[in-house]
Amino acid sequence: MTINCLGNLIDLSVPKVMGIVNVTPNSFYDGGKYQDGKSVLSQVEKMLVEGATFIDIGGYSSKPSAEFVSEQEEISRLIPIVDLVLKNFPDTLISVDTFRANVAKEAIQNGACMVNDIAAGSLDANMMETVAQLQVPYIMMHMKGNPKTMQSLAHYENITKEMLFYFSEKVALARSFGINDLIIDPGFGFAKTLEQNFQVLNNLELFQMVELPILIGVSRKSMIYKTLETTPEFALNGTSVLNTIALQKGASILRVHDVKEAVECIKLVSQL
Template identity: 55%
Template sequence: MNDKSTSFQQKKTINAGGSLIDFTIPRVMGILNITPDSFYQGSRTPATDEALRRAEKLLSEGATMLDIGAYSTRPGATEVSEAEEVERIVPVIQALTRKFPQAILSVDTFRASVAKASIDAGAHMINDISGGDLDPLMFETVARLKVPYILMHMRGTPQTMTGLTGYQDIFAEVLSYFSERIARLKALHVHDIILDPGFGFAKDAEENFLLLNQMEKFSICGLPVLAGLSRKRTIWKTLGITSEEALNGTTVLNTVALLKNAAILRVHDVKEAMEAVKLVQCLRGQKF
Protein backbone atom coordinates (compact mmCIF):
# COMPACT_ATOMS: atom_id res chain seq x y z
CA MET A 1 0.00 0.00 0.00
CA ASN A 2 1.39 3.42 -0.87
CA ASP A 3 0.67 6.99 0.11
CA LYS A 4 -2.36 7.06 -2.18
CA SER A 5 -4.26 5.41 0.69
CA THR A 6 -4.37 8.79 2.40
CA SER A 7 -6.39 10.28 -0.45
CA PHE A 8 -9.53 8.21 0.26
CA GLN A 9 -12.64 10.16 1.19
CA GLN A 10 -12.67 10.39 4.98
CA LYS A 11 -15.75 10.51 7.18
CA LYS A 12 -15.21 13.59 9.33
CA THR A 13 -18.32 13.60 11.51
CA ILE A 14 -20.48 11.33 13.64
CA ASN A 15 -23.86 11.97 15.26
CA ALA A 16 -23.80 11.23 18.99
CA GLY A 17 -26.88 12.03 21.04
CA GLY A 18 -28.09 14.54 18.48
CA SER A 19 -24.74 16.38 18.48
CA LEU A 20 -22.57 16.38 15.37
CA ILE A 21 -18.95 15.70 16.36
CA ASP A 22 -16.51 17.04 13.79
CA PHE A 23 -13.09 15.36 13.59
CA THR A 24 -11.50 18.03 11.42
CA ILE A 25 -9.70 18.84 14.66
CA PRO A 26 -8.78 15.68 16.64
CA ARG A 27 -10.84 15.07 19.77
CA VAL A 28 -9.88 13.83 23.22
CA MET A 29 -11.81 11.12 25.04
CA GLY A 30 -11.32 11.02 28.82
CA ILE A 31 -11.24 7.66 30.60
CA LEU A 32 -13.60 7.12 33.52
CA ASN A 33 -13.20 3.68 35.09
CA ILE A 34 -15.97 2.60 37.47
CA THR A 35 -13.79 -0.26 38.66
CA PRO A 36 -11.61 -1.11 41.66
CA ASP A 37 -8.88 -2.81 39.60
CA SER A 38 -8.06 -0.93 36.38
CA PHE A 39 -4.34 -1.02 35.57
CA TYR A 40 -3.81 2.70 36.21
CA GLN A 41 -4.81 3.58 39.76
CA GLY A 42 -5.36 7.25 38.92
CA SER A 43 -8.33 6.39 36.69
CA ARG A 44 -10.25 4.30 39.23
CA THR A 45 -13.45 5.95 40.47
CA PRO A 46 -15.72 3.22 41.84
CA ALA A 47 -18.01 5.60 43.75
CA THR A 48 -20.47 7.87 41.94
CA ASP A 49 -19.33 11.04 43.70
CA GLU A 50 -15.71 10.29 42.79
CA ALA A 51 -16.76 9.65 39.18
CA LEU A 52 -18.54 13.00 39.03
CA ARG A 53 -15.48 14.83 40.34
CA ARG A 54 -13.20 13.13 37.84
CA ALA A 55 -15.68 13.76 35.01
CA GLU A 56 -15.77 17.46 35.88
CA LYS A 57 -11.97 17.60 35.73
CA LEU A 58 -11.78 15.77 32.39
CA LEU A 59 -14.47 17.94 30.80
CA SER A 60 -12.97 21.17 32.14
CA GLU A 61 -9.62 20.20 30.60
CA GLY A 62 -11.19 19.81 27.17
CA ALA A 63 -12.50 16.27 26.76
CA THR A 64 -15.18 16.02 24.07
CA MET A 65 -16.21 12.54 25.22
CA LEU A 66 -16.06 10.48 28.40
CA ASP A 67 -15.52 6.73 28.08
CA ILE A 68 -17.09 4.94 31.05
CA GLY A 69 -16.12 1.36 31.85
CA ALA A 70 -17.19 -0.96 34.65
CA TYR A 71 -15.18 -4.04 33.61
CA SER A 72 -11.41 -3.87 33.79
CA THR A 73 -9.82 -5.39 30.68
CA ARG A 74 -6.25 -5.42 31.97
CA PRO A 75 -4.51 -8.82 31.81
CA GLY A 76 -5.52 -10.93 34.81
CA ALA A 77 -8.43 -8.72 35.82
CA THR A 78 -11.25 -10.24 37.85
CA GLU A 79 -14.29 -11.48 35.90
CA VAL A 80 -17.38 -9.31 36.40
CA SER A 81 -20.92 -10.59 35.84
CA GLU A 82 -23.31 -8.76 33.50
CA ALA A 83 -25.54 -7.88 36.44
CA GLU A 84 -22.64 -6.36 38.38
CA GLU A 85 -21.41 -4.45 35.34
CA VAL A 86 -24.88 -2.93 34.86
CA GLU A 87 -25.18 -2.20 38.58
CA ARG A 88 -21.87 -0.35 38.53
CA ILE A 89 -22.29 1.66 35.36
CA VAL A 90 -25.95 2.68 35.07
CA PRO A 91 -26.15 4.88 38.22
CA VAL A 92 -22.96 6.68 37.15
CA ILE A 93 -24.28 7.35 33.65
CA GLN A 94 -27.55 8.64 35.10
CA ALA A 95 -25.67 10.94 37.49
CA LEU A 96 -23.38 12.20 34.70
CA THR A 97 -26.36 12.88 32.45
CA ARG A 98 -28.01 14.97 35.16
CA LYS A 99 -24.91 16.97 36.08
CA PHE A 100 -23.32 17.30 32.62
CA PRO A 101 -26.22 17.14 30.14
CA GLN A 102 -24.05 18.35 27.22
CA ALA A 103 -21.32 15.73 27.72
CA ILE A 104 -20.97 12.95 25.15
CA LEU A 105 -20.86 9.65 27.04
CA SER A 106 -19.38 6.46 25.66
CA VAL A 107 -19.91 3.08 27.34
CA ASP A 108 -16.90 0.76 27.32
CA THR A 109 -18.39 -2.75 27.19
CA PHE A 110 -18.37 -5.87 25.03
CA ARG A 111 -21.81 -7.00 26.27
CA ALA A 112 -24.91 -6.06 24.29
CA SER A 113 -27.16 -6.05 27.38
CA VAL A 114 -24.83 -3.66 29.23
CA ALA A 115 -24.60 -1.46 26.13
CA LYS A 116 -28.39 -1.25 25.86
CA ALA A 117 -28.86 -0.52 29.58
CA SER A 118 -26.22 2.22 29.36
CA ILE A 119 -27.73 3.85 26.26
CA ASP A 120 -31.16 3.69 27.91
CA ALA A 121 -29.62 5.42 30.95
CA GLY A 122 -28.31 8.31 28.82
CA ALA A 123 -25.04 7.24 27.15
CA HIS A 124 -24.54 8.07 23.47
CA MET A 125 -21.89 5.69 22.06
CA ILE A 126 -20.68 2.10 22.43
CA ASN A 127 -16.99 1.26 22.71
CA ASP A 128 -16.53 -2.50 22.21
CA ILE A 129 -13.03 -3.93 22.77
CA SER A 130 -14.03 -7.21 21.13
CA GLY A 131 -15.27 -5.94 17.77
CA GLY A 132 -18.49 -7.87 18.28
CA ASP A 133 -16.73 -11.19 18.85
CA LEU A 134 -17.63 -11.67 22.53
CA ASP A 135 -21.37 -11.10 22.14
CA PRO A 136 -23.15 -12.20 18.96
CA LEU A 137 -25.95 -9.74 19.72
CA MET A 138 -23.72 -6.65 19.80
CA PHE A 139 -23.92 -5.58 16.15
CA GLU A 140 -27.70 -5.88 15.90
CA THR A 141 -28.01 -4.07 19.24
CA VAL A 142 -25.92 -1.17 17.93
CA ALA A 143 -28.05 -1.07 14.78
CA ARG A 144 -31.28 -1.05 16.77
CA LEU A 145 -30.05 1.68 19.13
CA LYS A 146 -28.76 3.81 16.21
CA VAL A 147 -25.65 5.00 18.07
CA PRO A 148 -21.99 5.39 17.05
CA TYR A 149 -19.85 2.28 17.52
CA ILE A 150 -16.14 2.06 18.29
CA LEU A 151 -14.85 -1.10 16.63
CA MET A 152 -11.63 -2.34 18.24
CA HIS A 153 -9.27 -5.10 17.17
CA MET A 154 -8.53 -7.85 19.66
CA ARG A 155 -7.89 -11.58 19.69
CA GLY A 156 -9.39 -13.82 22.35
CA THR A 157 -10.66 -12.36 25.61
CA PRO A 158 -9.14 -10.06 28.24
CA GLN A 159 -8.14 -13.22 30.12
CA THR A 160 -6.45 -14.95 27.14
CA MET A 161 -5.24 -12.12 24.88
CA THR A 162 -1.65 -11.97 26.18
CA GLY A 163 -1.04 -15.46 24.78
CA LEU A 164 -2.48 -14.59 21.36
CA THR A 165 0.21 -12.29 19.96
CA GLY A 166 2.18 -13.12 16.82
CA TYR A 167 1.31 -11.79 13.35
CA GLN A 168 2.69 -12.40 9.88
CA ASP A 169 1.72 -8.85 8.82
CA ILE A 170 0.03 -7.01 11.64
CA PHE A 171 -1.35 -4.13 9.59
CA ALA A 172 -2.79 -6.41 6.92
CA GLU A 173 -4.37 -8.70 9.51
CA VAL A 174 -5.94 -5.85 11.49
CA LEU A 175 -7.17 -4.24 8.26
CA SER A 176 -8.78 -7.52 7.18
CA TYR A 177 -10.47 -7.80 10.59
CA PHE A 178 -11.84 -4.26 10.25
CA SER A 179 -12.98 -4.72 6.64
CA GLU A 180 -15.07 -7.80 7.42
CA ARG A 181 -16.78 -6.19 10.42
CA ILE A 182 -17.34 -2.84 8.71
CA ALA A 183 -19.17 -4.67 5.93
CA ARG A 184 -21.38 -6.48 8.46
CA LEU A 185 -22.14 -3.25 10.32
CA LYS A 186 -22.97 -1.31 7.17
CA ALA A 187 -25.29 -4.10 6.06
CA LEU A 188 -27.17 -3.42 9.31
CA HIS A 189 -27.19 0.32 8.47
CA VAL A 190 -24.61 1.25 11.13
CA HIS A 191 -22.64 4.08 9.54
CA ASP A 192 -21.14 6.01 12.48
CA ILE A 193 -18.17 3.71 13.02
CA ILE A 194 -14.85 4.58 14.65
CA LEU A 195 -11.86 2.24 14.32
CA ASP A 196 -9.52 1.40 17.19
CA PRO A 197 -6.40 -0.69 16.33
CA GLY A 198 -6.40 -2.02 19.90
CA PHE A 199 -2.92 -1.15 21.10
CA GLY A 200 -1.95 -3.58 23.86
CA PHE A 201 -4.75 -6.04 23.15
CA ALA A 202 -3.23 -9.33 21.91
CA LYS A 203 -0.17 -7.37 20.80
CA ASP A 204 3.29 -7.18 22.35
CA ALA A 205 5.37 -4.01 22.48
CA GLU A 206 7.08 -4.60 19.14
CA GLU A 207 3.73 -5.25 17.46
CA ASN A 208 2.24 -2.11 18.99
CA PHE A 209 5.08 0.00 17.59
CA LEU A 210 4.78 -1.64 14.15
CA LEU A 211 1.04 -0.93 14.09
CA LEU A 212 1.41 2.65 15.30
CA ASN A 213 4.03 3.28 12.63
CA GLN A 214 1.49 2.30 9.94
CA MET A 215 -1.62 3.76 11.51
CA GLU A 216 -2.24 6.39 8.84
CA LYS A 217 -2.86 3.58 6.33
CA PHE A 218 -6.20 2.84 8.02
CA SER A 219 -7.46 5.91 6.16
CA ILE A 220 -8.23 3.44 3.34
CA CYS A 221 -11.32 2.53 5.40
CA GLY A 222 -12.60 6.11 5.24
CA LEU A 223 -13.45 6.15 8.95
CA PRO A 224 -12.13 8.05 12.00
CA VAL A 225 -9.41 6.21 13.94
CA LEU A 226 -9.02 6.23 17.72
CA ALA A 227 -5.64 5.77 19.42
CA GLY A 228 -5.69 4.29 22.91
CA LEU A 229 -2.09 4.36 24.10
CA SER A 230 -2.46 6.09 27.44
CA ARG A 231 -0.07 4.77 30.12
CA LYS A 232 -0.03 1.29 28.58
CA ARG A 233 2.51 -1.46 29.21
CA THR A 234 4.25 -0.79 25.87
CA ILE A 235 5.28 2.60 27.27
CA TRP A 236 6.26 1.81 30.83
CA LYS A 237 7.82 -1.60 30.13
CA THR A 238 9.89 -0.19 27.28
CA LEU A 239 11.11 2.68 29.47
CA GLY A 240 11.59 0.60 32.62
CA ILE A 241 9.16 2.68 34.68
CA THR A 242 5.63 2.32 36.12
CA SER A 243 2.25 3.31 34.69
CA GLU A 244 2.20 6.18 37.19
CA GLU A 245 5.41 7.51 35.58
CA ALA A 246 4.24 7.02 31.97
CA LEU A 247 2.63 10.40 31.23
CA ASN A 248 5.59 11.75 29.26
CA GLY A 249 5.81 8.57 27.20
CA THR A 250 2.07 8.71 26.61
CA THR A 251 2.36 12.26 25.27
CA VAL A 252 5.15 11.22 22.92
CA LEU A 253 3.13 8.35 21.43
CA ASN A 254 -0.06 10.44 21.34
CA THR A 255 1.83 13.00 19.29
CA VAL A 256 2.97 10.28 16.90
CA ALA A 257 -0.64 9.04 16.66
CA LEU A 258 -1.83 12.55 15.78
CA LEU A 259 0.82 12.80 13.06
CA LYS A 260 -0.50 9.44 11.83
CA ASN A 261 -4.00 10.97 11.50
CA ALA A 262 -5.65 9.85 14.75
CA ALA A 263 -9.08 11.48 15.07
CA ILE A 264 -9.49 10.65 18.77
CA LEU A 265 -7.01 10.24 21.62
CA ARG A 266 -8.42 8.09 24.44
CA VAL A 267 -6.51 9.15 27.55
CA HIS A 268 -6.30 9.29 31.30
CA ASP A 269 -4.73 12.77 31.18
CA VAL A 270 -6.82 15.18 29.11
CA LYS A 271 -4.88 18.42 29.67
CA GLU A 272 -1.66 17.01 28.24
CA ALA A 273 -3.48 15.37 25.33
CA MET A 274 -5.17 18.66 24.45
CA GLU A 275 -1.78 20.37 24.45
CA ALA A 276 -0.48 17.75 22.01
CA VAL A 277 -3.50 18.30 19.75
CA LYS A 278 -2.99 22.07 19.77
CA LEU A 279 0.72 21.86 18.98
CA VAL A 280 0.25 19.35 16.16
CA GLN A 281 -2.50 21.53 14.68
CA CYS A 282 -0.12 24.49 14.76
CA LEU A 283 2.63 22.37 13.21
CA ARG A 284 0.26 21.62 10.34
CA GLY A 285 -0.67 25.27 9.97
CA GLN A 286 -4.27 24.51 10.95
CA LYS A 287 -6.62 26.18 13.39
CA PHE A 288 -7.27 24.80 16.84
Protein backbone atom coordinates (compact mmCIF):
# COMPACT_ATOMS: atom_id res chain seq x y z
CA MET A 1 0.00 0.00 0.00
CA THR A 2 1.77 3.15 -1.22
CA ILE A 3 1.02 6.83 -1.83
CA ASN A 4 2.88 9.18 -4.16
CA CYS A 5 4.20 12.36 -2.54
CA LEU A 6 6.15 14.61 -4.91
CA GLY A 7 7.36 11.58 -6.82
CA ASN A 8 8.32 9.68 -3.66
CA LEU A 9 6.47 6.40 -3.19
CA ILE A 10 5.70 6.13 0.54
CA ASP A 11 5.16 2.56 1.68
CA LEU A 12 2.36 2.50 4.25
CA SER A 13 2.56 -1.25 4.85
CA VAL A 14 4.88 -0.11 7.63
CA PRO A 15 2.92 2.55 9.59
CA LYS A 16 4.16 6.13 9.44
CA VAL A 17 3.93 9.15 11.76
CA MET A 18 2.49 12.54 10.87
CA GLY A 19 3.57 15.38 13.16
CA ILE A 20 1.04 18.13 13.93
CA VAL A 21 2.04 21.80 13.67
CA ASN A 22 -0.89 24.13 14.26
CA VAL A 23 -0.18 27.75 13.32
CA THR A 24 -3.35 28.88 15.06
CA PRO A 25 -3.82 30.86 18.28
CA ASN A 26 -6.57 28.58 19.58
CA SER A 27 -6.00 24.87 18.88
CA PHE A 28 -7.03 22.72 21.85
CA TYR A 29 -3.52 21.59 22.80
CA ASP A 30 -0.80 23.55 20.98
CA GLY A 31 -2.69 26.73 20.11
CA GLY A 32 -0.37 29.73 20.18
CA LYS A 33 2.83 27.70 20.56
CA TYR A 34 3.98 28.14 16.98
CA GLN A 35 3.30 31.77 16.13
CA ASP A 36 6.79 32.69 14.96
CA GLY A 37 9.26 31.19 12.52
CA LYS A 38 11.82 30.16 15.11
CA SER A 39 9.38 28.11 17.18
CA VAL A 40 7.93 26.47 14.06
CA LEU A 41 11.35 25.47 12.72
CA SER A 42 12.44 24.16 16.10
CA GLN A 43 9.35 21.95 16.36
CA VAL A 44 9.55 20.74 12.76
CA GLU A 45 13.22 19.84 13.17
CA LYS A 46 12.44 17.97 16.39
CA MET A 47 9.67 15.99 14.68
CA LEU A 48 11.78 15.12 11.65
CA VAL A 49 14.71 14.01 13.80
CA GLU A 50 12.38 11.86 15.91
CA GLY A 51 11.08 10.07 12.82
CA ALA A 52 8.06 11.89 11.37
CA THR A 53 7.41 11.05 7.71
CA PHE A 54 4.89 13.86 7.27
CA ILE A 55 4.36 17.28 8.84
CA ASP A 56 0.72 18.38 8.96
CA ILE A 57 0.33 22.18 9.04
CA GLY A 58 -3.03 23.76 9.86
CA GLY A 59 -4.18 27.36 10.03
CA TYR A 60 -7.81 26.89 11.11
CA SER A 61 -8.70 25.30 14.44
CA SER A 62 -11.33 22.59 14.07
CA LYS A 63 -12.01 22.17 17.78
CA PRO A 64 -15.70 22.34 18.77
CA SER A 65 -17.07 25.88 18.56
CA ALA A 66 -13.90 27.23 16.94
CA GLU A 67 -14.42 30.75 15.63
CA PHE A 68 -14.64 31.51 11.92
CA VAL A 69 -11.43 32.32 10.07
CA SER A 70 -11.58 33.89 6.62
CA GLU A 71 -10.04 32.11 3.66
CA GLN A 72 -7.49 34.88 3.19
CA GLU A 73 -6.52 34.77 6.87
CA GLU A 74 -6.04 31.01 6.66
CA ILE A 75 -3.83 31.42 3.58
CA SER A 76 -1.82 34.19 5.23
CA ARG A 77 -1.17 31.93 8.23
CA LEU A 78 -0.26 28.85 6.24
CA ILE A 79 1.75 29.83 3.17
CA PRO A 80 4.60 31.68 4.92
CA ILE A 81 5.03 28.67 7.23
CA VAL A 82 5.03 26.19 4.34
CA ASP A 83 7.63 28.35 2.57
CA LEU A 84 9.73 28.68 5.72
CA VAL A 85 9.74 24.95 6.46
CA LEU A 86 10.68 23.99 2.91
CA LYS A 87 13.39 26.64 2.74
CA ASN A 88 15.05 25.16 5.84
CA PHE A 89 14.08 21.49 5.39
CA PRO A 90 13.52 21.11 1.64
CA ASP A 91 12.78 17.37 1.72
CA THR A 92 9.88 17.72 4.17
CA LEU A 93 6.62 16.09 3.09
CA ILE A 94 4.02 18.66 4.13
CA SER A 95 0.35 17.88 4.52
CA VAL A 96 -1.95 20.90 4.62
CA ASP A 97 -4.87 20.65 7.04
CA THR A 98 -7.73 22.54 5.38
CA PHE A 99 -11.28 22.03 4.12
CA ARG A 100 -11.01 24.85 1.55
CA ALA A 101 -10.05 24.17 -2.06
CA ASN A 102 -8.31 27.51 -2.62
CA VAL A 103 -6.21 27.12 0.52
CA ALA A 104 -5.24 23.60 -0.53
CA LYS A 105 -4.30 24.81 -4.02
CA GLU A 106 -2.13 27.65 -2.67
CA ALA A 107 -0.34 25.30 -0.29
CA ILE A 108 0.33 22.62 -2.91
CA GLN A 109 1.57 25.22 -5.38
CA ASN A 110 3.98 26.39 -2.68
CA GLY A 111 5.40 22.92 -2.12
CA ALA A 112 3.04 20.96 0.16
CA CYS A 113 2.34 17.45 -1.08
CA MET A 114 -0.90 16.28 0.55
CA VAL A 115 -4.34 17.60 1.50
CA ASN A 116 -5.90 16.68 4.85
CA ASP A 117 -9.61 17.58 4.74
CA ILE A 118 -11.72 17.20 7.89
CA ALA A 119 -14.89 17.44 5.78
CA ALA A 120 -14.00 15.11 2.87
CA GLY A 121 -15.27 17.73 0.45
CA SER A 122 -18.55 18.45 2.25
CA LEU A 123 -17.65 22.04 3.18
CA ASP A 124 -16.27 23.06 -0.23
CA ALA A 125 -17.84 21.71 -3.41
CA ASN A 126 -14.64 22.46 -5.33
CA MET A 127 -12.30 20.50 -3.07
CA MET A 128 -12.27 17.10 -4.78
CA GLU A 129 -12.00 18.54 -8.27
CA THR A 130 -9.10 20.71 -7.08
CA VAL A 131 -7.28 17.78 -5.44
CA ALA A 132 -7.75 15.75 -8.62
CA GLN A 133 -6.22 18.54 -10.69
CA LEU A 134 -3.29 18.80 -8.28
CA GLN A 135 -2.84 15.00 -8.26
CA VAL A 136 -1.83 14.76 -4.61
CA PRO A 137 -2.85 12.31 -1.86
CA TYR A 138 -6.13 13.21 -0.17
CA ILE A 139 -7.07 12.43 3.44
CA MET A 140 -10.84 12.23 3.88
CA MET A 141 -12.13 12.44 7.44
CA HIS A 142 -15.53 11.48 8.78
CA MET A 143 -17.51 14.37 10.22
CA LYS A 144 -21.07 15.63 10.20
CA GLY A 145 -21.84 19.34 10.00
CA ASN A 146 -18.95 21.70 10.69
CA PRO A 147 -16.75 22.49 13.71
CA LYS A 148 -19.45 24.76 15.17
CA THR A 149 -22.30 22.27 14.81
CA MET A 150 -20.72 18.82 14.83
CA GLN A 151 -21.19 18.03 18.52
CA SER A 152 -24.95 18.43 18.18
CA LEU A 153 -25.04 15.88 15.35
CA ALA A 154 -23.69 12.81 17.14
CA HIS A 155 -26.79 10.70 16.47
CA TYR A 156 -26.42 7.26 14.88
CA GLU A 157 -28.41 4.04 14.64
CA ASN A 158 -25.20 2.11 14.00
CA ILE A 159 -22.17 4.37 13.93
CA THR A 160 -19.73 1.91 12.35
CA LYS A 161 -22.15 0.92 9.60
CA GLU A 162 -23.04 4.57 8.87
CA MET A 163 -19.38 5.57 8.75
CA LEU A 164 -18.54 2.74 6.35
CA PHE A 165 -21.37 3.88 4.09
CA TYR A 166 -20.08 7.48 4.33
CA PHE A 167 -16.60 6.40 3.26
CA SER A 168 -17.88 4.21 0.43
CA GLU A 169 -19.75 7.21 -0.99
CA LYS A 170 -16.80 9.59 -0.51
CA VAL A 171 -14.34 7.15 -2.09
CA ALA A 172 -16.62 6.63 -5.10
CA LEU A 173 -16.96 10.40 -5.54
CA ALA A 174 -13.21 10.97 -5.21
CA ARG A 175 -12.50 8.23 -7.75
CA SER A 176 -15.01 9.78 -10.15
CA PHE A 177 -12.93 12.97 -10.11
CA GLY A 178 -9.74 10.99 -10.71
CA ILE A 179 -8.07 11.15 -7.28
CA ASN A 180 -5.60 8.28 -7.09
CA ASP A 181 -4.18 8.29 -3.56
CA LEU A 182 -6.83 8.24 -0.83
CA ILE A 183 -6.55 7.88 2.94
CA ILE A 184 -9.47 7.65 5.36
CA ASP A 185 -9.64 9.14 8.86
CA PRO A 186 -12.44 8.05 11.25
CA GLY A 187 -12.45 11.53 12.80
CA PHE A 188 -12.22 10.83 16.51
CA GLY A 189 -13.93 13.65 18.39
CA PHE A 190 -15.82 14.94 15.37
CA ALA A 191 -19.61 14.52 15.68
CA LYS A 192 -19.02 11.69 18.15
CA THR A 193 -19.64 11.29 21.86
CA LEU A 194 -16.98 9.93 24.20
CA GLU A 195 -18.63 6.49 24.08
CA GLN A 196 -18.94 6.57 20.29
CA ASN A 197 -15.24 7.35 19.92
CA PHE A 198 -14.35 4.19 21.81
CA GLN A 199 -16.92 2.18 19.86
CA VAL A 200 -15.30 3.28 16.60
CA LEU A 201 -11.83 2.43 17.92
CA ASN A 202 -13.07 -0.96 19.08
CA ASN A 203 -14.37 -1.68 15.56
CA LEU A 204 -11.48 -0.07 13.72
CA GLU A 205 -10.42 -3.28 11.96
CA LEU A 206 -13.73 -3.20 10.06
CA PHE A 207 -12.61 -0.04 8.26
CA GLN A 208 -10.03 -2.13 6.43
CA MET A 209 -13.01 -3.18 4.28
CA VAL A 210 -12.60 0.15 2.47
CA GLU A 211 -9.18 -1.12 1.32
CA LEU A 212 -7.43 2.21 1.89
CA PRO A 213 -4.80 3.40 4.39
CA ILE A 214 -6.31 4.49 7.71
CA LEU A 215 -5.07 7.61 9.50
CA ILE A 216 -5.68 7.84 13.23
CA GLY A 217 -5.76 11.14 15.11
CA VAL A 218 -6.39 10.64 18.82
CA SER A 219 -3.40 12.63 20.09
CA ARG A 220 -4.21 14.21 23.47
CA LYS A 221 -7.92 14.39 22.58
CA SER A 222 -10.84 14.60 24.97
CA MET A 223 -11.66 10.89 24.64
CA ILE A 224 -8.39 10.38 26.50
CA TYR A 225 -8.16 13.22 28.98
CA LYS A 226 -11.85 13.23 29.92
CA THR A 227 -11.82 9.48 30.48
CA LEU A 228 -8.70 9.84 32.64
CA GLU A 229 -10.08 12.97 34.34
CA THR A 230 -7.04 15.02 33.45
CA THR A 231 -6.03 17.62 30.80
CA PRO A 232 -4.46 17.50 27.31
CA GLU A 233 -1.08 18.29 28.86
CA PHE A 234 -1.18 15.01 30.80
CA ALA A 235 -2.67 12.82 28.06
CA LEU A 236 0.51 11.55 26.39
CA ASN A 237 0.51 8.15 28.07
CA GLY A 238 -3.13 7.65 27.15
CA THR A 239 -2.35 8.70 23.58
CA SER A 240 0.32 6.01 23.33
CA VAL A 241 -2.09 3.38 24.63
CA LEU A 242 -4.77 4.20 22.05
CA ASN A 243 -2.22 4.53 19.24
CA THR A 244 -0.99 1.04 20.09
CA ILE A 245 -4.52 -0.35 19.91
CA ALA A 246 -5.10 1.46 16.59
CA LEU A 247 -1.90 -0.02 15.12
CA GLN A 248 -3.01 -3.50 16.13
CA LYS A 249 -6.31 -2.87 14.34
CA GLY A 250 -4.74 -1.72 11.07
CA ALA A 251 -3.81 1.97 11.32
CA SER A 252 -1.32 3.11 8.66
CA ILE A 253 -0.61 6.67 9.84
CA LEU A 254 -0.55 8.10 13.37
CA ARG A 255 -1.22 11.85 13.42
CA VAL A 256 0.33 13.11 16.65
CA HIS A 257 1.75 16.00 18.64
CA ASP A 258 4.47 13.73 20.09
CA VAL A 259 6.46 11.98 17.36
CA LYS A 260 9.07 10.09 19.40
CA GLU A 261 6.46 8.21 21.42
CA ALA A 262 4.41 7.34 18.32
CA VAL A 263 7.50 6.00 16.54
CA GLU A 264 8.20 3.85 19.59
CA CYS A 265 4.64 2.47 19.47
CA ILE A 266 5.17 1.46 15.84
CA LYS A 267 8.53 -0.18 16.55
CA LEU A 268 7.16 -2.21 19.44
CA VAL A 269 3.94 -3.29 17.71
CA SER A 270 5.96 -4.35 14.64
CA GLN A 271 7.73 -6.92 16.83
CA LEU A 272 4.50 -8.76 17.64
